[in-house]
Amino acid sequence: MVAHIVRLKWQLLRNGLLRSTPQLIGLIFAGLYGLGLLGGAMMGLIGLRFAVPSDVARTAIVVGGSALTLGWAVIPVIAFGTDETLDPARFATFAVPRRQLVLGLLLASLVSVPALVTALLGLATVITWSRSVLAVLVAPVAAAVGVLTCVVLSRVTTTGFSAVSRSRRGREALSALMLLVMIGVSVAGPSITKPLSTPGLLPDLADVLGWSPLGLAWAAPADIVDGAFGSGLLRLALATILLVVALLAWDFLLRGALENPRGTSVGRVRDTGLGWFGRMPSTPVGAVAARCLTYWRRDPRYLVSAVLILLLPLGLLLSSLTGSGSGWPLAMAPVTGYLLGWSMHNDVAYDGTAFWTHVATGVSGSADRMGRLVPLAAAGSVLLPVYATLGCAITGRWELWPAVFGVGLGFLLAGFAMSNVLSALKPYPVPEPGANPFSSPPGAGGLTVILQMVAGLGTVVLNTPALAFGIGALMGHSWMAWGALALAVVLGPATLVLGTRWGNMVYERRAPELLAELSRLR
Amino acid sequence: MSPGESSAALSLRGLCKSYGPTLAVDRLDLDVPRGSFFGLVGPNGAGKTTTLSMATGLLRPDAGTAHVLGHDVWSDTVHAKQLVGILPDGLRLFDRLTGLQLICYSGLLRGMGRTVVTDRAHELLGALGLEEAGGKLVVDYSAGMTKKISLACALIHAPRLLVLDEPFEAVDPVSASTIRQILEGYAASGGTVILSSHVMDLVQRVCDRVAIVAAGQIRAVGTLDEVRAGLTLEERFVDLVGGQTDLGEGLAWLRT
Numbered sequence: 001m002v003a004h005i006v007r008l009k010w011q012l013l014r015n016g017l018l019r020s021t022p023q024l025i026g027l028i029f030a031g032l033y034g035l036g037l038l039g040g041a042m043m044g045l046i047g048l049r050f051a052v053p054s055d056v057a058r059t060a061i062v063v064g065g066s067a068l069t070l071g072w073a074v075i076p077v078i079a080f081g082t083d084e085t086l087d088p089a090r091f092a093t094f095a096v097p098r099r100q101l102v103l104g105l106l107l108a109s110l111v112s113v114p115a116l117v118t119a120l121l122g123l124a125t126v127i128t129w130s131r132s133v134l135a136v137l138v139a140p141v142a143a144a145v146g147v148l149t150c151v152v153l154s155r156v157t158t159t160g161f162s163a164v165s166r167s168r169r170g171r172e173a174l175s176a177l178m179l180l181v182m183i184g185v186s187v188a189g190p191s192i193t194k195p196l197s198t199p200g201l202l203p204d205l206a207d208v209l210g211w212s213p214l215g216l217a218w219a220a221p222a223d224i225v226d227g228a229f230g231s232g233l234l235r236l237a238l239a240t241i242l243l244v245v246a247l248l249a250w251d252f253l254l255r256g257a258l259e260n261p262r263g264t265s266v267g268r269v270r271d272t273g274l275g276w277f278g279r280m281p282s283t284p285v286g287a288v289a290a291r292c293l294t295y296w297r298r299d300p301r302y303l304v305s306a307v308l309i310l311l312l313p314l315g316l317l318l319s320s321l322t323g324s325g326s327g328w329p330l331a332m333a334p335v336t337g338y339l340l341g342w343s344m345h346n347d348v349a350y351d352g353t354a355f356w357t358h359v360a361t362g363v364s365g366s367a368d369r370m371g372r373l374v375p376l377a378a379a380g381s382v383l384l385p386v387y388a389t390l391g392c393a394i395t396g397r398w399e400l401w402p403a404v405f406g407v408g409l410g411f412l413l414a415g416f417a418m419s420n421v422l423s424a425l426k427p428y429p430v431p432e433p434g435a436n437p438f439s440s441p442p443g444a445g446g447l448t449v450i451l452q453m454v455a456g457l458g459t460v461v462l463n464t465p466a467l468a469f470g471i472g473a474l475m476g477h478s479w480m481a482w483g484a485l486a487l488a489v490v491l492g493p494a495t496l497v498l499g500t501r502w503g504n505m506v507y508e509r510r511a512p513e514l515l516a517e518l519s520r521l522r
Numbered sequence: 523m524s525p526g527e528s529s530a531a532l533s534l535r536g537l538c539k540s541y542g543p544t545l546a547v548d549r550l551d552l553d554v555p556r557g558s559f560f561g562l563v564g565p566n567g568a569g570k571t572t573t574l575s576m577a578t579g580l581l582r583p584d585a586g587t588a589h590v591l592g593h594d595v596w597s598d599t600v601h602a603k604q605l606v607g608i609l610p611d612g613l614r615l616f617d618r619l620t621g622l623q624l625i626c627y628s629g630l631l632r633g634m635g636r637t638v639v640t641d642r643a644h645e646l647l648g649a650l651g652l653e654e655a656g657g658k659l660v661v662d663y664s665a666g667m668t669k670k671i672s673l674a675c676a677l678i679h680a681p682r683l684l685v686l687d688e689p690f691e692a693v694d695p696v697s698a699s700t701i702r703q704i705l706e707g708y709a710a711s712g713g714t715v716i717l718s719s720h721v722m723d724l725v726q727r728v729c730d731r732v733a734i735v736a737a738g739q740i741r742a743v744g745t746l747d748e749v750r751a752g753l754t755l756e757e758r759f760v761d762l763v764g765g766q767t768d769l770g771e772g773l774a775w776l777r778t
Contacts, residue, residue, distance in 0.1 A: 272657040274640065277626050282639070287630030291616060291623075298618040298659070354614040357675070359580055361631040362603035433614065433661075512582045519613070 001096055005104030009111045026446030038117055045124035049131070055203060057128055058222035062206040065125075065146060065218030068118065072150035077161045091258065098258070102251050109151050122147040129221040134229070138236065139221040145239045146217035152246040159253040172300050179307055210235070213242050280374075284363045288371020292347075296375045301350060301431055309339045309379075313387055317394070330395055330404055330474070333388035334467075337408030338459060340376045340383070341415015345455035347372050349427035353519050358511070365507030369420045369500050377416075384408045399481060403473040406485030407466050413492030414462035417499025418455050424507040424514065426451060429521045462495050463488075530589070531556045531683045531714035532577055537586035539572050539738075546572045548738035549586070554716055554731070556591075559709045561729030562718040563755070565763055569738040570718040571611055571687055578608045578685050590683055604632070607681035609672045611688045611718075617661035621652055621671050624660055628675040639678065646674040649704060651697065665692035673701060677708075684708065686717040690724055702728055722756040736763045 048057040091101060109115065122143035129139040164170045210219030217239035223232030276293045280286035296302045313332040348355060358368055388405040392398050428448045460467070469484035507514070532554040539547040547569040554560045564570050575581035577588045579595045579602065588595040593602040616624060622643055629639035647656045650670045655663065660671055669689060676684060684705070690698050706728070709715050719725050725732060726746065732755065733743040741762045742749045750758050 272620075272622070274626060275620075275623060277623055277630065278636070282630055282634075282636035284631050284633055287627055290630075291619065291627055294623065295616075295618055351616070352614050353612075354616045356580055356608075356610055356613045357616065357628060357631065360578065360603065360606075360608045360610075361628060362579070362600055363631045367631075433617065512580060515580060516582075 001100045002104040002107060005096075005101070006108045006111060009108035013111065029446060034113075034117070038120065041121060042124045045121065045128050048128045054131065054222065054225050058210075058219070058226075059203050059206040061125055061128065061222065062210045062215045062219045063202060066209040066212065066214035068121070069146070069150050069153065069214045069218075072114075072118070073153040073157050076154045076158050098251070098254065101258075102247070102254060105254075106152065106155065106247075106250075109155055115147075115151055118147050118150055125218070125221070129225055131225050135221055135224045138224045138232065142217050142220040142236055142239065145236070145243055149217060149239065149243050149246060152243060152250060156246055156250045156253065159250060159257055163253060163256050176300075179304060216242060284367035285371045285374075288358075288363070288368055289374035292372050293375045295350075299350075299433065301433070305343055306379075309336065309343060310383075312336075312339060313383075317390070327395055327397075327474070329391040330397065330400060332391045333384050333404045333408035334411055334470070335408075336383050336387050337380065337411035338415060340380045341412045341419065342455055342459050344372060344376060344416060344419035345422040346428055346430060346451070347419065348423045348514060349430045349518065349521065350433075351518070352433055352521075353515070354433075355515055355518055359515050365424070365504035365511070366500055368507060369424070369503045372423075373416050373420075377412075380409075380412045384412065399478045400473055401481070402485035403470040403481035406481075406488040407463070407470040410463040410466035410484075410488035410492050411459060413488070413496045415455075415459040417462060417495045418458040420496075420499045420503030421506060422451065422455050422458075424503045424510070427514065427517055427521065463492075465491055529556065530554055531558070531591055532685075532716060533589040534573070534577055535587045535589075537573065537576055537588065538584045539569075539576060539581065540584060546738055547576065547583075550735075550739055552733060552740055552743065554714060556714055557709060557712050558714055558731045559705070559729050560714070560716045561725035561732040562716060562735060563720060563722060563725050563732060563759060564718075564735035565720065568735045568763075570735055572738075573735065574685050574687050574716070574718060575610070578606055579603055580608070580610065604679070605682045607676035607679065607684045609669070609676045609684075609686040609689055611691070615660055615668065615672065615675075617663075617668075618659060620657050621660055621663070621667075621674075622647065622656040624671060625674045625678055629678040632679045634679060642678055643674070646677060649700070650674055651700060666694055666697055669693050670697060670701070673704075677704075682713060684713060684715045684717075686715065688719060689717050690719060690721065698724075722754070722759055726750075726755045734759055734762050 045061075048060060051057050096104070110119075125143050126136070126139040129135045161174065164174055206215070206219075209215035210222075216235045220232050220235040220239060223229070223235060276290035277287065280290040280293075296306060313336045316328045316332050316335065351358075384405060388401055388408060391404055392401045426447075428451050466484045466488040469480045469487055472480035473484060530553040532552070534550055534552040537547050537550040538545075550569070550573060552573075562570050562574070572581065576583040576586075577590075577595065579588075579599060582596065590602040590605050593605065595602040616627065619627060625643040625646060626636075626639045629642065630636065644656075647653050650673065652667065652670060652674070655667055655671075660668065663671065669692060673686070673689060676686070689701065693701065705715050705717075717725075717729070729746060731743075731745050732749050734741045734749065742758070746755070749755070753761070
């Protein structure tokens with residue numbers, strides 16, 4: 001049975017990779033990049049063998065190992081969504097004895113690229129610690145415990161999270177929570193990283209981490225090398241106990257997943273009226289706009305983008321409050337304009353196959369294109385003047401207001417123009433409706449990056465005139481500020497009209513093909 | 523255009539569609555007369571959904587034509603789409619909208635006025651027994667309720683042709699009979715209904731004409747009695763489609 005589960009995982013991994021050629025190519029590139037990183041890390045670890053004070057090796061391995069362990073616990077949940085390939089709930093209907101299931105799923109989760117990488121790194125630490133006979137004996141055990149702890153912790157967190165996220169409400173609560181954590185990290189981030197760069201702090205950090213659950217296993221061989229046999233063995237014992245506890249916790253969570261494989265949620269009446277559909281003009285454009293406005297509020301995937309768009313410019317503001325009076329706040333409006341315009345370039349993909357409604361009703365391409373822009377156009381009409389004013393007020397360079405606002409407006413309209421064409425031309429995978437909004441669907445890496453780059457470059461190129469004048473104004477030619485605004489006001493709408501026309505043409509020609517692509521993305 | 527085509531509500535000629543090496547629909551011809559209640563039956567993977575998608579403008583055929591009441595679906599798209607209401611199978615809905623909003627969305631996208639759309643939407647919700655659920659998000663609906671709300675979306679613009687892919691799947695008997703009444707009234711007033719199903723009994727009860735599809739081609743078509751040829755639809759279906767394994771002594775371990 002255990003072998004069956006492992007073979008199943010292997011098969012899933014292989015089939016997942018062989019689904020299509022572009023995916024395979026993307027994977028090869030990602031693989032080469034990853035191999036480079038891995039090779040570098042392993043060379044570093046082997047090099048540490050010869051570092052003269054072994055303290056350097058201890059600090060590097062304990063901090064690195066703790067970070068790795070933390071990553072295993074957290075990243076699968078926030079970055080990739082819960083790993084669905086071997087969702088324990090799917091085994092609910094098979095009478096697999098739980099002991100065997102636990103063992104099978106554990107071994108199966110070792111069959112993955114990250115696990116292989118971690119195991120190789122663990123192996124390299126054995127070389128780092130090959131300074132004494134006893135160390136050579138302890139290091140492999142410690143490395144094995146460390147690697148296994150990584151994998152088990154990731155199982156614990158993913159199984160735990162998927163238990164909560166089995167209902168739609170639980171999932172949405174989770175993404176709200178993650179959003180809060182993200183805001184917290186981005187706000188507190190700068191103040192944390194600053195003291196970290198002061199010398200002497202990393203070894204202290206390593207001392208603390210070495211006794212924390214994250215670093216126990218990684219610090220054990222360091223103690224042995226330093227001759228502190230007692231504390232080394234104690235750490236190893238504690239690390240082993242931790243591994244067992246994590247296994248038991250996972251076993252407990254699995255029981256929940258197997259006994260209640262699908263949660264149910266009862267919907268409540270939201271509103272009995274038409275909502276935005278009652279407020280927008282009753283035309284196809286108004287309908288699309290009302291639908292998008294509703295989605296920006298109700299769909300966690302849109303909420304995440306909304307918060308990110310709001311947050312990034314505020315980060316610029318923060319940097320000026322902590323540092324000296326730099327010019328960064330001036331970039332707030334342009335950055336916001338860019339993000340707002342650019343973020344629409346894959347909007348159709350967020351519809352998923354629900355896009356059939358647009359195809360079936362025969363709504364015109366321009367109505368589909370323009371309606372989608374309404375929510376962000378509304379956001380831009382508030383945010384751009386506010387951020388431009390804020391930026392100028394903080395830096396005291398009021399003469400730049402027309403430039404800052406103009407460049408922002410130019411980016412917004414140029415981004416809209418790009419998006420109107422691109423979103424009809426080529427959708428790329430996004431998290432499915434109701435899925436973890438932070439997850440990135442597998443196998444889309446290459447295409448995603450290329451399309452995002454095209455959208456970004458296009459937006460910048462289309463806005464070059466206003467941008468050039470804006471930079472000129474920043475250099476001190478204050479007359480150019482008004483030039484930037486004038487250029488944005490004249491060229492922006494023209495670009496948008498052209499982009500919408502082109503997007504409309506593309507849409508009218510290949511709406512059914514777009515739908516077919518969307519159903520393939522699933 | 524031949525007179526035969528113009529009198530048909532839906533007329534398919536030489537439709538072909540392949541997915542990679544697999545031929546899903548193979549030179550399929552089909553005429554659905556106006557006012558008929560037409561059942562499209564076939565085993566899983568016979569090409570029913572593919573055919574209906576190509577007939578309604580959701581999927582571009584590799585070859586062949588589709589006409590709705592004389593309008594070419596793939597060249598006179600705007601007119602053809604105004605005449606058709608679709609309930610597809612296996613596609614998502616904009617399910618973060620409430621039921622009421624979703625129905626109104628379908629109407630407004632077609633350029634209908636808000637008052638007409640809202641009045642009709644409330645009537646449809648009432649007729650389908652969804653008044654209570656009208657204010658809930660569609661994502662929280664059960665499978666049967668989702669089918670019913672999709673049907674309401676397909677009906678909002680009073681189409682002349684209704685194309686329903688598996689409309690009764692996951693629908694409880696009470697709702698099924700409500701849907702049947704609505705559809706029968708619609709057909710009696712001159713509308714045309716095409717539905718696909720693999721529940722032979724149901725097709726036998728509601729449809730006056732049927733076509734049996736297998737491997738992307740029509741195997742038999744005509745009035746119910748013509749196709750049945752004295753047998754039940756199910757027997758005839760198994761005869762035509764074949765592929766039924768003679769169990770004989772197989773699965774002996776299953777019989778206790």
